Amino acid sequence: MKKRLRTPNRPGEKEICVEIPSRLEELSRVEKLAQKIAKIYCLSQDKLDNLAIAVTEAVGNAILHGNRQDPEKMVRIRIHLDGIYLRIEVSDQGSGFDPDALSDPLLPENLMRESGRGVFILKSLMDDIHFTFSPEGTVLHMALKLRSEAT
16 A cells, blocks of 8 residues: 655645555555544544545445456545545546446335445445546545534
8 A cells, every 4th residue: 555645735734645456455454544544633433433434435346346356456545634624535447337326225125235335325424425437437525524613
């Protein structure tokens, strides 16, 4: 796992970039990285859990569905802190998918299906998620609000 820590242009901002091969064995390292970041920024246990679950789910989907476990293809994780939000980008080199075509995992006919739950889980754990698709691959953008506007 290659790591790069960079300080962006604005004061108080931090960025970590990680690149891993598309192997499921890398997920434990990614989870530890998410936990370490959560502790550095003093996230509550709930936010730490949400971050760890969301990042491992997103990276797992990129490995399995995006890159089809091709170890020659890389998954890139970019974590950016701007003071209010922790923003996470997970990029794969796959051909993409249609998020609107995913079945609703809460419908009775889908309760036992394995697919469609990952994006649902991400939406429930993070404050914002959206996708960007290009010929180079898919980028999942997620954001976790660190504190309320009142603080």
